[in-house]
Amino acid sequence: MNVINVDYDGMIPNNVGLNQDIRVRKALEKWHPGYLDWWNDMGPAGFQQSLVYLRTAVSVDPKGWAKFDYVRMPEYKWGILLAPQVEDRKVPFGSHRGEKAWQEVPGEYRAMLRRLIVIQGDTEPASVEQQRHLGKTAPSLYDMRNLFQVNVEEGRHLWAMVYLLHKYFGADGRDEAEALLQRRSGDADTPRMLGAFNEKTPDWLSFFMFTTFTDRDGKMQLEALAQSGFDPLSRTCRFMLTEEAHHMFVGETGVTRIIERTCAAMKDASLDDPHDIAAARRLGVIDLPTIQKKANLHFSLSLDLFGNEISTNAANAYHAGVKGRFREERIKDDHQLENSTYPVLRPINGRIEQQDVPALSALNMRLRDDYVADCNVGVGRWNRVIETFNIPFEIKLPHVAFHRHIGEFATVKADVDGNLLGDAEWDRRKGEFLPSDSDREFIEDLMRQPQYDPGRFAGWIAPPKVGIDNKPGDFEYVKIA
Numbered sequence: 057m058n059v060i061n062v063d064y065d066g067m068i069p070n071n072v073g074l075n076q077d078i079r080v081r082k083a084l085e086k087w088h089p090g091y092l093d094w095w096n097d098m099g100p101a102g103f104q105q106s107l108v109y110l111r112t113a114v115s116v117d118p119k120g121w122a123k124f125d126y127v128r129m130p131e132y133k134w135g136i137l138l139a140p141q142v143e144d145r146k147v148p149f150g151s152h153r154g155e156k157a158w159q160e161v162p163g164e165y166r167a168m169l170r171r172l173i174v175i176q177g178d179t180e181p182a183s184v185e186q187q188r189h190l191g192k193t194a195p196s197l198y199d200m201r202n203l204f205q206v207n208v209e210e211g212r213h214l215w216a217m218v219y220l221l222h223k224y225f226g227a228d229g230r231d232e233a234e235a236l237l238q239r240r241s242g243d244a245d246t247p248r249m250l251g252a253f254n255e256k257t258p259d260w261l262s263f264f265m266f267t268t269f270t271d272r273d274g275k276m277q278l279e280a281l282a283q284s285g286f287d288p289l290s291r292t293c294r295f296m297l298t299e300e301a302h303h304m305f306v307g308e309t310g311v312t313r314i315i316e317r318t319c320a321a322m323k324d325a326s327l328d329d330p331h332d333i334a335a336a337r338r339l340g341v342i343d344l345p346t347i348q349k350k351a352n353l354h355f356s357l358s359l360d361l362f363g364n365e366i367s368t369n370a371a372n373a374y375h376a377g378v379k380g381r382f383r384e385e386r387i388k389d390d391h392q393l394e395n396s397t398y399p400v401l402r403p404i405n406g407r408i409e410q411q412d413v414p415a416l417s418a419l420n421m422r423l424r425d426d427y428v429a430d431c432n433v434g435v436g437r438w439n440r441v442i443e444t445f446n447i448p449f450e451i452k453l454p455h456v457a458f459h460r461h462i463g464e465f466a467t468v469k470a471d472v473d474g475n476l477l478g479d480a481e482w483d484r485r486k487g488e489f490l491p492s493d494s495d496r497e498f499i500e501d502l503m504r505q506p507q508y509d510p511g512r513f514a515g516w517i518a519p520p521k522v523g524i525d526n527k528p529g530d531f532e533y534v535k536i537a
């Protein structure tokens with residue numbers, strides 16, 4: 057079997073030799089109908105019979121791994137794809153640094169690995185559930201197709217984690233795989249595991265912010281897991297990262313196109329004051345301050361996904377060689393961190409202060425710092441669009457203490473500049489920073505009318521610069537059934 061090309065003949069496309077691995081193949085085939093039931097119940101509402109122009113992974117060769125074609129989503133070939141094995145790979149960090157990477161789960165790290173794989177797996181179906189109603193308000197067939205592409209690939213990422221559970225974790229793995237189909241985003245009794253995945257994604261601006269900020273947490277976590285000494289996890293995550301890039305592209309360019317449309321409408325109407333919200337809204341576009349508020353919301357929710365700044369779980373996972381740092385191989389240090397420190401921000405006596413703590417326990421903070429830097433690159437691209445229109449407005453990421461529910465800042469209230477606020481002042485001013493009910497109603501009203509004509513776009517978003525798979529502007533990305 058060729059590790060680059062995928063065995064595409066069976067029920068489950070794969071490059072892991074599933075045909076020869078009868079136990080795992082049978083277990084996955086047993087899990088499959090439950091997955092399809094979940095997809096039909098909780099996947100994109102209303103478009104399951106439509107033909108969607110989707111890419112499917114047919115190889116793991118970085119130079120060309122996908123083919124595009126029309127497919128009905130329930131018939132999408134969700135495959136199990138691992139990046140090619142790196143010959144003679146070594147554990148790159150922690151106490152086992154330099155030892156041969158593990159092809160099986162080391163007994164002493166079994167519970168730790170299972171927990172990380174389950175948490176990663178849980179986020180994937182959660183996001184599909186959160187986005188399931190958006191097709192009904194799609195601003196174009198191009199955007200609708202991108203939404204569905206993201207959705208089917210999150211479904212594939214669930215398959216990726218379920219494969220690891222079935223292959224390497226025996227009966228407990230099978231139970232966990234079953235439970236991944238039972239939890240539901242936002243459900244009071246059986247919620248998804250991490251906070252941000254129980255929030256709503258009620259409109260397209262939220263979707264684009266989610267794919268910008270929350271999918272980027274996905275990128276960072278996958279990069280950290282791709283370093284793992286447990287080689288099958290590393291290889292799985294490396295291939296998932298290839299797909300993840302498109303999800304962030306969808307988010308970042310989606311927000312860019314909304315900003316572009318807003319700025320163009322303001323210029324056409326000679327509206328120079330970006331803070332004249334009512335005037336911008338009268339033009340049928342989303343005002344820049346509301347875009348900023350949505351960014352504040354989704355960025356702060358995504359920061360919570362990094363866990364506690366100071367975490368024994370993270371220290372243990374690094375020491376064990378199970379979860380590394382962002383781009384571990386590019387960092388110049390001993391890759392063990394037993395004797396180094398890292399600066400962490402903490403609220404101390406009513407002020408936010410920086411404290412040096414043991415680097416091993418600060419790994420979540422470090423990954424979050426890398427994440428914030430990566431986010432700032434994307435925000436810079438948004439601001440360059442605003443600049444080209446000469447509009448005096450800059451989108452800024454809020455301070456990391458703002459609107460937090462996990463970690464050091466969960467017990468304090470802060471404004472977007474990191475000034476600590478009393479409860480009363482927070483209650484009075486939170487509408488300045490976060491979308492209010494009326495902001496949400498405005499956006500919902502604006503987006504109520506979908507645009508399903510090929511090549512046409514709702515009035516609040518600019519068309520993309522190029523089509524998917526280089527298709528022309530009027531390409532029918534979704535044939536609505």
Ligand code: BYC
Nearest residue numbers: 179183250251270271274277360361362363364367369370
């Ligand atoms: N919500 O020691 P701590 C993606 C819990 S996104 C609720 O800081 P740790 C995607 C924590 O579980 C990436 N609970 O934990 C994006 C722990 O509970 P237990 C998903 C939380 O392990 C878009 C306790 O608090 N992948 O792929 O250092 C679309 C103590 O916390 C939260 C991963 O996250 C929270 N936000 O850090 C689709 C990678 N935060 O176990 C997909 C795998 C913490 O003591 N996960 N808690 O009862 C991990 O690496 C880590 O588990 C975490 C938490 C970074 C999540």
